[in-house]
Amino acid sequence: MENAAIQEIMSHQVLKLTTNDDVITAMKMMEEHKISHIPIVLNGNLVGMISSNDIAQIEFLCDFIGEKLERSTIFKSLSMHEIMTKNVVSLSSDSMISEAILIFSNASFHSLPVVDNGELVGIVTAKDVFRYLSLR
Secondary structure, eight states, X not given: OTTSBXXXXXXXXXXXXXXXXXXXXXXXXXXXXXXXXXXXXXXXEEEEEXXXXXXXXXXXXXXXXXXOGGGOHHHHXXXXXXXXXXXXXXXXXXXXXXXXXXXXXXXXXXXXEEEETTEEEEEEEHHHHXXXXXXX
């Protein structure tokens, strides 16, 4: 059951952003596609992740200082590189689902990029793992 490879449950079509993209683009992409994590790439290599929680923290700060998020000078001045999570934990497509279970059970994040030979090839979420386990 948990010995199946990640490639069996990962999403192969991965939306991604670059370090040059702005936070508003990330926020709109998350809303439009109903996702909460986006990998950040530079020259095709994974360099970070941004999550809806990262954006929510900025939104909280904007609310605290009395600014609307989209018009906030703080929000507009932040680069993706400044707010993304760096040193992201990832798996390869031939990693076992049991590895993802172990990582998710010990981490505070719910998404793992899948990287083969330095290239982002997919993404797997805790929800993907739960769905897979519930069907077995």
